[in-house]
Amino acid sequence: MSRGPNTRFADLFALTGWSKGELARLVNRRGAAVGQQQLSTDTSRVRRWIERGEVPRDPVPRVLAALFTERLGRVVTTEDLGFQRHRHTGSGSGADDAQDEPSCDPGRTAEVLTEFTGMDLMLNRRGLMGASTALAAGAAIANPLHDWMTGRDGSASAAGPGTAPSGAFVRTPGAAALPAGDFYEAGPVGLDEVEALENSVDVFRAWDASRGGGLQRKAVVGQLNEVGGMLTFQHPEALSRRLWTVAANLAVLAGWMSHDVGLEPTAQKYFVMAVHAAREAGDKPRAGEALSRAARQMVHLGRPNDALDLMRVAEAGSGEDTLPRTRAMLRTVEAWAHASMGRSQATRRTLGEAEDLFAQDNGEPGPSWLQFFDRADLHGMEALAYRTLAEHDPSAAPLAQYHALQAIDLRTGGHDRSMLFDRLSLASACYIANKPEEASKYAALALKSTSEMSSRRTWDRLREMYRLTGRYAQLSDVRELRADILSAMPNRSRPQPV
Numbered sequence: 001m002s003r004g005p006n007t008r009f010a011d012l013f014a015l016t017g018w019s020k021g022e023l024a025r026l027v028n029r030r031g032a033a034v035g036q037q038q039l040s041t042d043t044s045r046v047r048r049w050i051e052r053g054e055v056p057r058d059p060v061p062r063v064l065a066a067l068f069t070e071r072l073g074r075v076v077t078t079e080d081l082g083f084q085r086h087r088h089t090g091s092g093s094g095a096d097d098a099q100d101e102p103s104c105d106p107g108r109t110a111e112v113l114t115e116f117t118g119m120d121l122m123l124n125r126r127g128l129m130g131a132s133t134a135l136a137a138g139a140a141i142a143n144p145l146h147d148w149m150t151g152r153d154g155s156a157s158a159a160g161p162g163t164a165p166s167g168a169f170v171r172t173p174g175a176a177a178l179p180a181g182d183f184y185e186a187g188p189v190g191l192d193e194v195e196a197l198e199n200s201v202d203v204f205r206a207w208d209a210s211r212g213g214g215l216q217r218k219a220v221v222g223q224l225n226e227v228g229g230m231l232t233f234q235h236p237e238a239l240s241r242r243l244w245t246v247a248a249n250l251a252v253l254a255g256w257m258s259h260d261v262g263l264e265p266t267a268q269k270y271f272v273m274a275v276h277a278a279r280e281a282g283d284k285p286r287a288g289e290a291l292s293r294a295a296r297q298m299v300h301l302g303r304p305n306d307a308l309d310l311m312r313v314a315e316a317g318s319g320e321d322t323l324p325r326t327r328a329m330l331r332t333v334e335a336w337a338h339a340s341m342g343r344s345q346a347t348r349r350t351l352g353e354a355e356d357l358f359a360q361d362n363g364e365p366g367p368s369w370l371q372f373f374d375r376a377d378l379h380g381m382e383a384l385a386y387r388t389l390a391e392h393d394p395s396a397a398p399l400a401q402y403h404a405l406q407a408i409d410l411r412t413g414g415h416d417r418s419m420l421f422d423r424l425s426l427a428s429a430c431y432i433a434n435k436p437e438e439a440s441k442y443a444a445l446a447l448k449s450t451s452e453m454s455s456r457r458t459w460d461r462l463r464e465m466y467r468l469t470g471r472y473a474q475l476s477d478v479r480e481l482r483a484d485i486l487s488a489m490p491n492r493s494r495p496q497p498v
Contacts, residue, residue, distance in 0.1 A: 003053030003054070003055075005050065006049060006082040008082035009050055009081045012081060016071045018071075020046040021043045021046075024042050024046050027041040027063050028040065030067060031060070031063055036059055036063075055083050068080075070122070070123075074123070074266070075116055075123065075266060077115050078115065106231070109273075109276050110232045111228075113224065113225075113251070113277070114232065117222075117224050121222055134265065136268060137306055138295070138308070138309030141275075142291070142309045142310050142313040145287070145291070145317075149316055149317025150316050150317055151317075189230050189239075189243070194239060194246065197227060200223060201246060201253070201368065204216055204219065204223070205253060205369070206414055208253060208260070208417075209414055209415050209416070211416065212257075212260055212454040212458065214257070214261045214454025215454045216257065220253050220257060223250055224251060231247060240280075241281050242281075244277050244281035245277075245278070247281075248278040249274075249286075251270045251273045251274035251290070252274045252289070252290050255269075258270060259300070260454075260456060262457075264301065267297060268297065271294040271297070272294070274287075274290035274293075275287045284317045284322070285323070285326050287314075288314040288317050289326065289329070289369060291313060291314035292314050292330055295307035295311050295314070296333055296336070299337050300457065300460070304341050308337050311330065311333055311334045315327070315331075318330060323364060323366050323370065324360035325357070325370060328361075329377075331350050331354035332350075332378065333381070335347050335351045335354065335385045338350060339385040339389035342389070342392030347396075351382050354381075375410055376411045376415070377407070377418065380403070380407035380422050383401075383406075383429070387400035387404070387425040387429045387432075390429055390433075394432055394433070397430075397432045397433040400425060400428075401430060404422050404423070405426065407422045408426070416452065417455060420446055420449050420450065420458060423442045423445050424461045424462065424464075424465055426439075426442045427442040427446060428464065431469060432468060436472040436477075436478055439469075440469075440481050443465060443469075443481055444481060450462060463489070
């Protein structure tokens with residue numbers, strides 16, 4: 001049956017530079033390489049996929065996704081190609097509307113997670129980094145989540161209607177592995193395996209905080225791919241919830257590490273997947289924290305309005321049973337977005353609310369992901385927000401200095417990247433406050449530790465500080481510091497000397 005032109009496929013096909021005949025031959029060749037010798041794609045079939053919206057039978061969509069991923073140097077899923085069989089029928093017309101809608105089918109959520117991570121791993125394996133999609137708007141992500149986050153959609157239980165309470169493991173229909181040379185599928189798991197996975201999340205999180213996202217990103221994505229495969233089986237409800245929570249935690253980490261190394265659209269995809277996984281786990285605070293990560297990414301990229309769209313939904317879903325410390329964390333992200341827009345009163349008010357909420361903390365440990373938001377991190381986020389605001393309102397610079405010093409004093413071992421960011425916030429605030437000598441001291445300390453980080457965000461923040469040194473370039477110490485920054489930074493991140 002004709003569905004009309006498949007514009008998603010047509011747009012991506014145009015980017016590849018292939019002819020229809022070339023693509024047909026590539027599909028047949030790749031299919032044969034993975035034991036699917038029966039494929040007989042030809043030019044006319046490729047034309048029907050594009051012009052009539054025909055959906056080829058499995059495994060052709062997965063073969064096509066792998067081919068497009070390799071050719072374009074970015075993750076391309078079967079849904080990106082317009083081959084999902086259950087299409088979104090909402091009123092939105094944008095290409096990203098469907099992909100950001102939370103799935104109501106746990107099996108489909110697991111399948112998408114497994115497919116995306118598998119393609120990401122393939123890109124890592126082959127060293128492909130190239131073209132990228134645009135980031136979705138904040139509202140495009142937040143709006144479909146609003147009813148669930150605010151409790152208005154009457155969602156079913158987190159594990160979904162197909163949970164097997166008897167303990168039997170049932171394969172989810174339609175969950176498919178990727179067309180790769182090495183064929184392996186994860187199976188169902190028990191309590192011991194889930195506990196081991198939970199422990200691995202803590203290890204990965206500690207590594208990220210210490211050395212940045214670059215060195216362990218592939219390991220996290222690989223672990224998430226494995227968990228996605230496990231989730232294509234149905235487990236007892238309690239075990240299923242814990243496994244979905246592991247998936248949400250790993251997806252947040254994969255997104256944060258991707259953001260840390262500059263893979264921005266990939267990072268956003270992982271944050272959205274984390275929200276979907278948290279939905280399956282019935283964990284709104286985890287979903288809210290994932291949205292706050294996506295919001296922090298937006299602020300970093302100069303899109304604070306999108307960040308506020310995300311934070312409105314994250315905070316709307318944090319009810320009375322959400323820990324005050326979690327709500328304090330959300331407020332600091334909102335404040336940073338206000339600060340980047342020069343909204344002085346909103347920034348100060350929101351940070352005051354964050355401090356009040358944090359003071360209400362009764363010492364309850366909370367989930368593992370919340371352990372990293374301690375008093376040092378509260379001060380660190382306040383320093384970042386006030387340092388950002390100081391570019392619009394210089395009277396905020398002393399507050400940025402105060403909170404940065406507090407954060408530095410409170411930081412414990414294992415938070416090296418946060419310590420580096422604190423020093424950059426402090427140095428930048430000092431430059432804005434016309435204290436170049438003091439600023440250069442902290443800037444030199446920050447620069448010394450950047451070589452130990454696998455983090456592009458580090459270079460982005462350092463480049464911002466370099467810009468602020470320009471007004472003091474006549475000072476010999478600052479001139480020397482600027483030269484050191486330029487020589488230390490990778491070519492792609494290096495600012496133009498002025």
